[in-house]
Amino acid sequence: MVYILYVLLPHHKQNRMLLLASYVFYSAWDWRFLSLIFISTVVDYHTAHAIEKNNQATKRRLYLLLSISTNLGLLGFFKYYGFFSESLAHLFFMFGVQIDNVTLNIVLPVGISFYTFQTMSYTIDIYNRKLKPADNFLDFALFVAFFPQLVAGPIERAKNLLPQIYNSRNLTLDQTFRGIYLILWGLFKKVVIADGLATAVNTVYNTPGTVSSVDVLLATVYFSLQIYCDFSGYSDIARGVSKLLGFELIINFKVPYFSDSPSEFWRRWHISLSEWLRDYLYIPIGGNRHGVFKTFRNLMLTMTLGGLWHGAAWNFIFWGIYHGLLLSFYRIIASLFKKSVQANFNFFKLMLPVRVLVFFTFTCFGWLLFRANSIEQILSFTNKLIFFEGFQTIIIPQPPFATIIGLIFLIFLDFFEYLTGNDKFYNRFYPPIRGYLYASIVFVLIMGMSNAPEKFIYFAF
Amino acid sequence: MDIFPEMKKFCRLREFFTVFLWYIIGMVSIDLSLYILFQLPEDIFEEPSAIVNYFNYGISVEKKLRRQIGPTIESTSLLARAGWINNNIDNKQKNANTSDKLQSITFYGMSFTNKIAEAFKKISPNFSVRKISGPGAPPNHSYFAFSKDIKANQSDIFVFGILASSVEGMMSMTGATIGFEGAAAYTYPIYRWKHNELEVTFPIISNLDDLRKSLTNDQLWIAWEDQLESNDSYYCPFLFKKNILDSSVIFRLIRRAWSKHKINKIRDSILSADGFDEKSNTIVTLKMLVKSFSSKAIKNGKLPIVLLHNNRGYHNHLFLALKSLLETNDIPYVSSHEIAPPEDPNSYGADNYHFKNEIDDKMAHKILEIIHSRYKTKFHADRGLIEEVEHFRLNQLDNKNITYTTTFLTSRIKVKCKESLYIT
Numbered sequence: 001m002v003y004i005l006y007v008l009l010p011h012h013k014q015n016r017m018l019l020l021a022s023y024v025f026y027s028a029w030d031w032r033f034l035s036l037i038f039i040s041t042v043v044d045y046h047t048a049h050a051i052e053k054n055n056q057a058t059k060r061r062l063y064l065l066l067s068i069s070t071n072l073g074l075l076g077f078f079k080y081y082g083f084f085s086e087s088l089a090h091l092f093f094m095f096g097v098q099i100d101n102v103t104l105n106i107v108l109p110v111g112i113s114f115y116t117f118q119t120m121s122y123t124i125d126i127y128n129r130k131l132k133p134a135d136n137f138l139d140f141a142l143f144v145a146f147f148p149q150l151v152a153g154p155i156e157r158a159k160n161l162l163p164q165i166y167n168s169r170n171l172t173l174d175q176t177f178r179g180i181y182l183i184l185w186g187l188f189k190k191v192v193i194a195d196g197l198a199t200a201v202n203t204v205y206n207t208p209g210t211v212s213s214v215d216v217l218l219a220t221v222y223f224s225l226q227i228y229c230d231f232s233g234y235s236d237i238a239r240g241v242s243k244l245l246g247f248e249l250i251i252n253f254k255v256p257y258f259s260d261s262p263s264e265f266w267r268r269w270h271i272s273l274s275e276w277l278r279d280y281l282y283i284p285i286g287g288n289r290h291g292v293f294k295t296f297r298n299l300m301l302t303m304t305l306g307g308l309w310h311g312a313a314w315n316f317i318f319w320g321i322y323h324g325l326l327l328s329f330y331r332i333i334a335s336l337f338k339k340s341v342q343a344n345f346n347f348f349k350l351m352l353p354v355r356v357l358v359f360f361t362f363t364c365f366g367w368l369l370f371r372a373n374s375i376e377q378i379l380s381f382t383n384k385l386i387f388f389e390g391f392q393t394i395i396i397p398q399p400p401f402a403t404i405i406g407l408i409f410l411i412f413l414d415f416f417e418y419l420t421g422n423d424k425f426y427n428r429f430y431p432p433i434r435g436y437l438y439a440s441i442v443f444v445l446i447m448g449m450s451n452a453p454e455k456f457i458y459f460a461f
Numbered sequence: 462m463d464i465f466p467e468m469k470k471f472c473r474l475r476e477f478f479t480v481f482l483w484y485i486i487g488m489v490s491i492d493l494s495l496y497i498l499f500q501l502p503e504d505i506f507e508e509p510s511a512i513v514n515y516f517n518y519g520i521s522v523e524k525k526l527r528r529q530i531g532p533t534i535e536s537t538s539l540l541a542r543a544g545w546i547n548n549n550i551d552n553k554q555k556n557a558n559t560s561d562k563l564q565s566i567t568f569y570g571m572s573f574t575n576k577i578a579e580a581f582k583k584i585s586p587n588f589s590v591r592k593i594s595g596p597g598a599p600p601n602h603s604y605f606a607f608s609k610d611i612k613a614n615q616s617d618i619f620v621f622g623i624l625a626s627s628v629e630g631m632m633s634m635t636g637a638t639i640g641f642e643g644a645a646a647y648t649y650p651i652y653r654w655k656h657n658e659l660e661v662t663f664p665i666i667s668n669l670d671d672l673r674k675s676l677t678n679d680q681l682w683i684a685w686e687d688q689l690e691s692n693d694s695y696y697c698p699f700l701f702k703k704n705i706l707d708s709s710v711i712f713r714l715i716r717r718a719w720s721k722h723k724i725n726k727i728r729d730s731i732l733s734a735d736g737f738d739e740k741s742n743t744i745v746t747l748k749m750l751v752k753s754f755s756s757k758a759i760k761n762g763k764l765p766i767v768l769l770h771n772n773r774g775y776h777n778h779l780f781l782a783l784k785s786l787l788e789t790n791d792i793p794y795v796s797s798h799e800i801a802p803p804e805d806p807n808s809y810g811a812d813n814y815h816f817k818n819e820i821d822d823k824m825a826h827k828i829l830e831i832i833h834s835r836y837k838t839k840f841h842a843d844r845g846l847i848e849e850v851e852h853f854r855l856n857q858l859d860n861k862n863i864t865y866t867t868t869f870l871t872s873r874i875k876v877k878c879k880e881s882l883y884i885t
Contacts, residue, residue: 173473209807395806397813401515431476435483442484443491446711449718 006245011168015142018245022147026111029151033109036074041144043070044119048126048133060127067123071116078109083312111151113309117276119144122158124280131158139165148238148245152231154252154272161247169246178424181438182240188441189233192448193410196403197226200396205371207395213384215396216368220381222399224360224367225407228257231270251423257363258418260355261334262326265363277306295331300324310370315378319369326362402447409444488711495710505529505538518642519713519720524703525644526637530673537669544595544636544647546606547668565615566832567591569603570622573770576815577622580825591616595647597640599630602649604750611761618832621754622768623747623783625775625803629728630695631743634664634688638695641720646672651692654746659753662692694727736778748786755792766831767794768824770816771803793835795827 002021006014027034047067051060092098122143125131134140143162149155204211204219211219232253242249256268266274282302288295300321307320341348365385372378399407416425426434499516501509505528509517529541566588568578575592582590591614593606600623607619627639631652636645648664666672666685675681689696700720706712731741738744751767758765767787771777777798787794801808801820810817816824 173470173477177477203806206804207806208802209805397806401512431479432483432486434480435485436487438480438484439487439491443488443711446714446718450714450721 003244007171014169015139015165018147019138019142019145022142022145022150025147026145026150029110033112036078036109036112037115037145040071040074040116040119041141043067044123044144045134045137045140048123051123051126052133064123064127068120071120075112075116078112080308080312087314114153114155115144115150117155117273117309121155121276121280125158131162134158134162146242146247148241148247149249152234152238153270154235154238154250155276156249156272160250164247171244171246175243175246179240179243182236182243184240184438184441184445186233186236186238186240188406188445188448189229189236189410192402192406192444194226194230194233196400196406196448197222197229200399201226201371204396205373205377210394211381211384211396212390212392212394213388214391214393216381216384218393218396220364220368220371220385223371224257224364225410227367227370228253229410254423255414255418257360258356258414259363260352260359262323262330262359262362265359266323266327273306273309277302281305292332296328299327299331303327314375315369315372318378319366322366322369326366400448400450402444402450405444406448409441492710496708499710501528505531505536516710516713519715519717520707521703521716522637522641522644522701524707526646526672527676527703529644529646530669530676532673534669537673540596540643541646542669544598544602544645545667545669546593546595546602546609546647546649564617565589565591566618566620567593567607567610567614567616568620568622568768569593569607569610570620570768570770571595571598571603571624571627573624573772573815574603574620574622574768576818576821577768577824577828578620580818580821581828584822584825585829589616594622595649596636596643596645597624597627597630598636598647598649599627599633599639600747600750601631601652602647604652604754605649607754608757611757611763616763618764618766619754619758620766620768620828621751622770623751623779624770625772625779628737628743628747628779629724629731631746632694632727633696634662634693638689638693638701639724641695641700641724642717648672652746652750653742654749659746659749664688695723697723732775732778736776737782739782744782748783751783751786751792752790755790764832764835765792766828767792768828769794769796769798771796771798772814772816773803773806773809776803793831795824795831797824800824800827 002017005017009017023034023037026037044067047063050063054060054063122131126133134143139162142165143156143158146156146161201219201223204215205223235252239249239251250272252270252272254268254271256265259265259268282298285298285301286294287298301324303324304317304320307316307318307323310316310319365382368381368385369378372381413426417423419425426437429437495516499513501513501517526541529538531537534542564587566578566581568574568581568591571594575594578590578592581588593603593610595602600621603621603623607621611619630639633639634651635648638644646669648666650661650663653660653662664685665688666675666681671681675685686696686701689701690698697719700716700723731738731743754767755765767783769779769783771779777796780796780798783794786792797803797816797820800823801816806813808816808820
């Protein structure tokens with residue numbers, strides 16, 4: 001209905017209708033939290049204008065601080081209050097001091113991590129004079145609340161999305177076909193693969209009982225595929241819906257599991273977040289411009305905060321620290337072996353599949369840290385992987401038949417995308433092959449519809 | 462006029478329609494190939510492979526029933542024969558009356574209860590064990606079986622087995638709708654707690670012969686469907702009625718997905734993360750069935766025991782929903798959650814659904830403990846021999862407040878006492 005109305009309306013009315021639809025979409029979760037989006041929108045709209053109008057550095061900085069503190073304040077209170085108050089109470093307890101931490105049972109608003117970061121990037125860009133503030137409040141409100149990417153990204157930059165809001169949009173056939181394909185493919189990844197693997201992952205990670213080393217290994221690999229398909233699936237659906245509306249969102253995933261190094265991984269995984277962290281945290285605090293030690297410090301700080309962004313729990317912090325360590329050590333190793341690599345370049349190139357596999361193993365261990373329910377579980381599961389006991393499974397169920405077929409499709413299509421470097425590689429196939437490919441995807445999607453549905457993982461952020 | 466953009470648009474449209482045509486051809490050829498490759502065997506007694514089953518789960522309920530039910534009992538599948546209350550009770554009563562065991566216990570329930578019954582048989586050879594069950598039978602099936610059975614049944618102990626995942630089945634009248642994938646034909650009444658009493662609606666088809674007749678009698682079949690539509694929450698014409706699209710594998714998969722959606726919706730209407738909704742009519746009715754089961758059994762001088770199977774996905778919600786009723790009314794019960802954590806995969810056997818045999822054994826022992834603590838064994842003098850040593854503690858004897866401990870010695874002793882006492 002929204003789409004039909006959208007196609008029929010003129011440009012300005014399209015924007016108003018999209019804004020209304022976005023608010024209705026968000027309020028379907030919980031209408032009370034619309035107020036938070038509204039606060040963020042109003043504060044950032046006005047502070048951006050105030051920053052633009054002022055030439056005094058102090059005042060500009062103050063307005064920027066107002067914007068950042070409002071957004072981080074909302075995020076900090078709704079997402080991190082419980083975690084910090086419990087952790088503090090626990091810390092005092094370790095020293096024998098009992099303090100009563102006030103538990104408020106705060107509900108986490110869906111998508112708060114995404115839209116607060118999105119609006120902060122807007123005011124920071126204005127402050128850095130990379131952007132002019134939006135003239136129209138309602139257009140800016142649409143930038144903040146644009147429904148396809150509101151609850152789980154990608155985290156859009158104002159310089160990409162705002163011009164598309166200002167200008168009229170031509171709906172082309174290519175965009176429409178591509179949009180439909182992305183929606184289908186996103187649904188396929190979510191419904192067939194992510195939901196199909198969820199049962200096996202939850203069985204192992206949520207069990208109070210005994211698990212085997214093979215159970216842990218398989219569940220961790222499954223989780224790495226589950227989170228990839230869940231998150232990239234949602235991003236694809238968001239991009240697909242946006243394309244149908246004439247918008248181009250940034251690509252958030254570029255076949256990340258074919259990366260052969262941590263730095264390549266972060267150029268392919270959750271690209272909108274990694275670029276946000278690079279541009280608004282890592283580079284402003286110094287980046288790699290001030291020597292090895294400070295580069296190491298900056299990487300660790302950026303990745304730790306990146307981990308914390310994912311959730312208010314220690315395992316997310318450990319995951320961030322882990323990736324920080326991977327990035328730092330990779331830099332050291334790469335610089336040490338640079339000459340050797342250059343001398344044996346062909347061999348190094350031939351070893352690419354091995355490097356990809358090795359790095360995938362490191363990535364999987366990171367997902368163990370991410371998925372674990374407690375520090376005890378991290379230690380127990382790590383122990384099982386290091387001291388591998390036997391080759392039998394105890395509890396992990398086999399994934400559904402549709403999921404196994406779906407994984408074959410995923411590996412095949414992602415591999416082609418990696419080889420060609422083009423996410424539209426299938427357009428080169430002959431029409432019969434393309435037709436059969438789409439038919440197979442739809443057929444397996446229908447098979448997967450009988451998997452038990454799970455919530456999108458990243459909705460929890 | 463620049464014709465190139467127009468030509469480009471025309472070429473793109475032509476390309477789109479070409480690909481779309483090949484997409485349709487692809488869908489049809491996949492459907493046809495799978496239909497030919499994975500047909501159900503002609504012989505209904507031949508077990509199809511997992512993959513054949515997979516592509517045939519979504520066949521309509523009516524078509525499944527017509528395939529399963531032949532013109533005679535011998536040409537009817539075992540699944541279609543299972544669970545019918547009247548047939549089961551008549552057969553079991555015949556067997557029970559000829560048993561030479563000292564005591565008799567009857568289990569009403571489903572496969573979980575049956576497994577415990579088998580475990581009980583092993584640990585108590587003194588007992589004649591009867592099982593009246595149906596595939597995935599909900600509590601209304603078990604309760605109806607008990608209430609039909611109680612007068613003629615000479616059992617001393619009745620066990621009412623309730624499976625957490627079958628509670629939502631109380632909103633149905635037939636195993637054919639609650640178990641869409643493997644539609645079991647048996648029927649049972651539906652109970653509702655209304656105006657402070659148990660209102661019961663009996664199915665118009667109550668035995669296999671009637672169902673067989675309805676397959677060739679349109680009027681009866683339509684009446685049966687109408688009754689299901691009015692009373693059975695699981696009934697859905699899209700899932701039930703056979704049509705030409707039963708031959709399409711794609712349509713079967715869609716139907717299967719829809720059945721799962723429907724089942725989830727019904728379950729969510731009475732179950733949340735916090736447990737069963739105790740205000741829902743289903744749970745109120747369940748409590749009344751349990752209470753009625755207990756009081757009817759006691760009135761007839763029998764020992765009632767409630768068996769709670771808290772299976773995966775339901776934590777201990779079943780136990781929590783019935784706990785206060787069971788304890789307030791002093792109804793003896795055994796709950797699986799005390800022995801097997803429902804969400805621990807290690808509680809389950811190779812089929813990843815039923816509890817492990819060790820857990821069934823422990824539950825059977827718990828039943829025996831209840832019997833020992835509540836019931837003095839009935840001995841028939843002319844039957845004679847006791848084969849095991851047992852200690853009984855009887856705490857109260859009606860209003861006489863007599864407490865004593867009696868030890869019965871082992872085999873080869875004829876016991877003269879003829880009376881049995883059920884102590885509440």
